[in-house]
Amino acid sequence: MxxxxxxxxxxxxxxxxxxxxxxxxxxxxxxxxxxxxxxxxxxxxxxxxxxxxxxxxxxxxxxxxxxxxxxxxxxxxxxxxxxxxxxxxxxxxxxxxxxxxxxxxxxxxxxxxxxxxxxxxxxxxxxxxLEDADTGELSVVQKAVMEEGGFQCAFCAPGFIMAMTEMIEVNPNPTREEARLALSGNLCRCADYDKILTCAMRAAELARSV
Amino acid sequence: MAERLVGADIAPPDLHAKITGRARYAEDFRAPGMVFAKLLLSPMPHARVRRVDASRALAMEGVIDILRADEVPSRDGPREACLTDTPRYEGEPILAVAAVDEETAAAAIEAIEIDFEPLPFVIDPLESLRPGGPNAYVDGNQFSGQDGWSDFKWTDTDFAKVDAGEMPDPSCPVEWTKGDPESAFAESALVLEETIVHQSLTHHPMEPRSNMAYWEGETLHAFVSTQSSQQTKFALAGALQIDPENINLVSEYCGGGFGSKIAGTTVMQIPALFSRKINRPVMLRITRYEENYVGRARPGFQTWLKMGFLQDGKCNAIDLIIVQESGPYGAGDFNTAGMIADLTYTPQNMRFRGVSMYTNTPPKAAQRGPGGAQIISMMEPILEKAGRELGVDRFEIHRMNAPRGDVQFGPRNATLTSVHAVEALDQGREMFDWDAKLAISGKRNGSKVTGVGIGLSPYTAGSRGRDGMMIIRPDGKLYVHQGIGNLGTHSIADTARPAAELLGYNWEDVEIVWGNSARAYPRSTVQAGSQTTTAHTRANHAAATDALRKIREVAAAALGGSASSYSVDSGRVSGPGGTMTLGRIAERAIAMGGEYSGEVLPDDVHAQTVPAAQILAGEGLMGIARDNYGGEGNIYSWVAGFAMVELDEETGVVELKEYVGVTDCGTVIHPRSLGAQVFGGSIQGMGMAMTQRWVFDPQWGVPFANRFYTARPPGFLDIPADLKWGAVGIPDPQDPVGAKGIGEPPVGAGAAALTSAIADAMGGRCVCRTPLTPDVLLAEIEGRPMYGRLEQHVG
Missing domain, CATH: 3.10.20.30 (Beta-grasp domain)
Structure with missing residues (x-):
């Protein structure tokens, strides 16, 4: 071939x-x-x-x-x-x-x-x-993670943040259960899932208020 | 007034880098001319390399060189070398090839002709204890530094009992007794006897232990993935037999370790040595498949337990035998497990026997709550079973057996600095609403049955006597030099907070210095055993106290009045003679020299601290001290876990509905991070209880379960939406800050709350083996034996 x-x-x-x-x-x-x-x-x-x-x-x-x-x-x-x-x-x-x-x-x-x-x-x-190329301003997902202190070792963080970025576009008003499903393709071995979910919900909230 | 730092939720200073992709983990570093190494892993669990012909590989375009076992430091006895010609587990690295790219290196590995002589092997430690059974080493199955190898077997009589499903009475290398177990059992109203199998499971941090190294003259630059930092440099120097001051160790971020990367120097040696040989930077990218083998695992236990109870539910005697599956290079979990059993159930009468057995399985190492997590996950449902049989409330049986402040445990009657396990249980009972949950225990919804359970889990949580070092520079900022690692616990920042608060600093004026040994670190702990929070809040507190004294003395010298009349707040020092910024104080300290600027050091700081302090001397006002606060007794933290599950009796699937974890870990420094540790550890425990394991082909000694999907850690959909945590929040009285570590104990709590809740859903039956996969539970529900009583590594 x-x-x-x-x-x-x-x-x-x-x-x-x-x-x-x-x-x-x-x-x-x-x-x-x-x-x-x-x-x-x-x-x-x-x-x-x-x-x-x-x-x-x-x-x-x-x-x-x-x-x-x-x-x-x-x-x-x-x-x-x-x-x-x-x-x-x-x-x-x-x-x-x-x-x-x-x-x-x-x-x-x-x-x-x-x-x-x-x-x-x-x-x-x-x-x-994700950051604004000119100003360095963080994306709403990144801001949400900063606010909520998300992630432990954070090796999984880039992947989760990209998945959250998609999630807030597809479903701007998710329930925690929906957010959990949206992020279920990503693994966090520190098992910081609860905090990651809180970040995702905060990201959606921030995105809605923009 | 400066802000309160202890008890506040403050994001760690490295978070911005972590969420923008700027954070550099070991595999993110590059160096000019960097080449790639690949490993040839042993295809057999125990073998001898007879012949290697690498000529075809070395002739391939792009292949640079080969690194063999005889070129790396060899280790005698049951100790691990980074490459070996006598592999003792399937997956052990035999040799490495470097090439200009990774695929060429891998193709070269495939082109190497290698001939192995297979040797007898052991996967299940009981087989090695059987008379005439195989050994993991050619020379035996027990090793002592004095006497070398020996062949340790139990007797036919022992195995007659084992095979009959009874508790044997074997001799064991480790044995201790306290009180009079025999008489105590005679007085027990209830004696439960169980045989238990706890599986081995791999750590699997998200970041495999990839690392890169190059040399500049005599200096090794190592870019590594390690839990610790300052101590890893010394460990790597020891492994490579070079001067520690000739290593520049870069360990800015670590993508998780959970005990598998305390130092983690075995794999680190390969790029370091290869790079020296070929005089080029070498990247060794470890894949998930390779991490499965070289990445360490928790030892499995095969255990016989006899537990006696008085009529009121008090445990009055324990007889415990643990056979530990220790891999080829050993582990210490079983000793700790015996201590933890005595601590958690306070029987007063206990006999412990244990034997660590070498096996030809991937190497074992401490995994979060080593020994404690295994024994707690197994014993808590048995404790609840006793409650059920004696008609004692299950919460009460945990509470009455939990230790109080005067507890003495283990063979040498160890004591604790503080213990608030009872308070943790009480708080958890309220948060979980135990009484209401108990009312729905056993409730059916179609094929699903509700179960509730409790797991109370202790673990060591601190050490003493490390050094702290910080410097206030003329810019007025406080630079806290942290030799501890950055593995995701946020402790690089959080252990500096009480010190910064003591010095009246606002957090924005505090800089944490970490992650590169060129930046100078004091003698620190290894980041293991949940020591760090205690050890380094103390050490930094001591250094801050030293800094405060010096600030006051410099201010008094400049402004007049007595030193003790000066106080610090928000970057200024003020007193009877007026006020100065700490930046000005730093300038004056530099001018005054001596101890003020770190040119003269305290006599009692560690020898490892001295060269680091000399790097910083003269650059500002230095606070430097050894932690001399002292203290008596062991430092332990606790987590009480409460779980509610639904067990589907048709499928064997367990769904975790609710979980509450309440900790006794002293002063809370960073609530949000503490909650994350309680949940994260508990969920790891749930993975241990439910899904993760090794499964070996007994004929060939090779594992089937060797990736995430075959030994699955919990994902987003495995955890309940409803998680709660709490903290007792009583400071440890023997500590200037009062904080105790928290990493280890939640693992046992999460696992045991789950094993207890599942036993509850099954009407009180304890399966006594983990992981409780659906097939294991279905077999139990249907009353069909799945396999023998005690096999390790079968499923």
């Missing part, structure tokens, strides 16, 4: 099945150790034979970013290791924990389970993009 074909297959839909088939199709290292990436600048020219084909433009946090991406590279890896956006965390590599949650066209997705090629032409939002 050549690269153009593989990418078109990958763009069919965002299902995990497609994702896994895509990873296999593109010949990634099938290792139980988790999803990996190739493409260090230190590797030299040899692996860059197809560099021009791989050079794509991503829209991340409102900016156009040119980046060299392998066919099987995950979005979380591109963000963290190619674009310097380390706010997106890798907790499990396998869609089990939600620490890598980002928004694709406003919809929360696990960055570990999206191929970067899948998001070409789409808008990617990460934790780094």
């Amino acid at each position: 050549d690269q153009a074909e593989s990418v078109s297959v990958l763009e069919e839909k965002y299902s995990r099945r497609t994702f896994i088939k895509g990873v296999i199709a593109t010949g990634a290292t099938a290792s139980s150790a988790g999803y990996l990436f190739r493409g260090s600048p230190l590797l030299g020219a040899a692996t860059y034979q197809t560099a021009t084909e791989r050079l794509i433009t991503l829209n991340v946090n409102g900016q156009e970013r040119r980046v060299d991406v392998l066919p099987h590279e995950t979005l979380a890896m591109t963000l963290r290791y190619k674009l310097g956006l380390t706010g997106t965390k890798l907790g499990c590599d396998r869609a089990e924990c939600g620490a890598c949650t980002v928004l694709i066209d406003g919809v929360s997705q696990y960055g570990c389970s999206m191929l970067t090629h899948q998001v070409r032409g789409r808008s990617v939002a990460t934790i780094e993009g």
